[in-house]
Amino acid sequence: MTSNSNGIGPVLAFASATELLDRLARREFTARELLEFHLDRLDRLNGSVNAIIFTDLAAARTRADAADAATAKGKRWGPLHGLPMTVKETNNVAGWPTTYGDPAMANFVPSRNAAVIERLQAAGAVIFGKSNVPLNALDWQSYNAIHGTTRNPWNLERTPGGSSGGASAALAAGLAPLELGSDAGGSIRFPSHFCGVFGHKPTPGIVPAFGNERNESLLDNDLVTSGPMARSVADLSLALEVVAGAAGPAAAAWRLELPKARATRLKDFRVSVITDSPVAEVDEPYRAAIRSLAARLRAEGAEVIEEALPFTDHAAHHTTYLQLLRGSASIRLPDAAFEDAVRRSAEPNSNASRYIWQTAQAYAQRHRDWLKAEEARARLKREWAAFFQKVDVVVAPATVCAAFPLDEARPREERLLRINGRDVDYNDQLFWAGLATLPSLPATAAPIGLVEGLPVGVQVIGPYLHDRTTLAFAAELERLHPFVPPPGFGA
Incomplete structure (x- = not known):
């Protein structure tokens, strides 16, 4: 086995964070050596994927040295x-x-760490940089005018996903062993699926947003949550234990005690497997992979039902989700853009696409309309709670297809995807993100194999606050389909 100057073999580029921590504890190498190993890979390999777009190497080296001094x-x-x-x-x-x-926002530099960053550092992490995102974290491609385009390590002409696309690409390429992403519109689940890694969208509220507000705004959004991304489920669980729990004023009153997993072996799980939706049609090769997974789950002894959800009107579910998701973004619109949305929403014969019109409607909605959507959401949460008395987890597509080709020629609102031989609205994918986001449920993304040379995965959705259940089920999926490195990044 070849190695770098520190004697660390390239196989460790794809080791789990848990394994690396174990070997650090056994002093097989130092924190500084492990950091330099990753910085060497960053220097040689990041240029092709552009996953990590900011580093503070001096501070990282100082901190790694301090970690080694503490170990000594x-x-x-x-x-x-x-x-x-x-x-x-x-x-x-x-x-x-x-x-x-x-x-x-190119010149915005926060004066303090977010609570989640404080917790990662307090746990001993050596944070050496940041990974790329799309403009305003609002796309499933990760490119912007400041940092350029991030590419998928499995195919450099394909997207790594977004908005945590730099995170998923960095993990898949072996540039970092652990990442912290965020998700409201699939921003952890989509890129994990596209790059063949693991990700966890926690139950909203258990990971604090305190100090992580945009441009130091004080307004929170309960559709958005931070969550870990990694190359193993054990790493997700470890990182979640680090970052979860009350912060800020809430820390004076409550402590987090998540329930234990409902089951830990496939044969003990009750599973609903979803493969398609009339709102967001799934490409057949990917759908076939999920059907194959369902058959494997049965063979392993799990109780499997198919296409069962607590609701039947997919269009109504999606409309409510868009109304709240896009409505929550209206506060950030410039006044002129908001007034344009109001005008568009009132046009009876608009030629805009359904998604563009729905977005304008969400931006311009009256407060009473917002409350009606929240009422529908509250009802849906109760329906999900009743549904989870019959099943333990829902296994569903992460999105509609494997990683698709980069398309920067058109804005997101105007893009199309080729699904099952026909062009569909790129934005229909949001349905699969909303499946867990709208009812405030945890969801763990896990790979299930390759389709036409590209990784695909599923999202495992569980009951409210049952993050350990979705993680336990994903760990069983990992046993069947562990992380596989992309070709070309092993050196």
């Missing part, structure tokens, strides 16, 4: 002691730019 004294900072990692660009790290890929 028999001290350990926490469960991530000495582990190098990166975080999604939208996370506030004191002294580092947080731009959301938006030239208007």
Whole structure:
């Protein structure tokens, strides 16, 4: 086995964070050596994928050296002691730019760390950089005018997903062993699926947004949550334990105690497997992979039912989700853009696409309309709770297809995807994101194999606050389909 100057073999580029931490604890190598190993790979390989777009190497080296000094004294900072990692660009790290890929925010530098960053550092992590996102974190491609285009390590002409696309590409390419992303519109689940890695969208509220507000805004959005991304489920669980729990004023009153997993072996799970939707049609090769998974689950002894959800009107579900998701973004619109949305929403014979018209309607909606949507959402949450008395998890597509070709010629609102031989609205994919986001449910993304040379995965959705159940089920999927490195990044 070849190795770099530190004697660390390239196979460790794709080791789990848990394995790296174990080997650090056994002093097989130092935190500084492990950091330099990843920085060497960053220098040689990041140029082709452009996953990591900001680094603070001097600070990272100083911190790695301090971790090694603590180790030499028999001290350990926490469960991530000495582990190098990166975080999604939208996370506030004191002294580092947080731009959301938006030239208007190019000079914004937060003065303090977000609570999740404080917790990662307190646990011993060596955060050495940030990973790329799309403009304003609003796309399933990760490119912007500040940092350029991030590419999928499996095929450089394909998207790695978004908005945590730099995170998924960095993990798949072996540039970082652990990442912190965020998700409201599939931003952890889509890129995990596209790049063949694992990701967890926690139950909203269990991972604090405190200090991680956009441009130091104080307004929270309960559709958005931060969550870990990694190359193993054990890493997701470890990172979630680090970052979850009350922060800020809430920390004075409550402590997080998540329920234990409903089951830990496939044969003990009750599973609903979803393969398609009339709102967001799934490409047949990907759908076939999910059907094959369902057959494997049965063979492993799981109780499997097919195409069962707590609702039947997919269009109504999607409309409510769009109304709340896009409506929550209206506060960030410039006044002129908001007035244009009001005008568009009132046009009876608009030639705009359904998605563009629905977005304008969401931006311009009256407060009473918003409350009606929240009422529908509250009803849906109760329906999901009743449904989860009959099943333990729902296994569903992460989106409509494997990683699709990069398309930067058109804005997201005007793009099309080729699905089952016909062009469909690119934005229909949001249905699959909303499946877990609208009812505030946890969802773990896990790979299930390759389709036409590209990785595909599923999202495992569980009951409210049952994050450990979705993680336990994903761990069983990992046993069947562990992380596989993309060709060309092993050196």
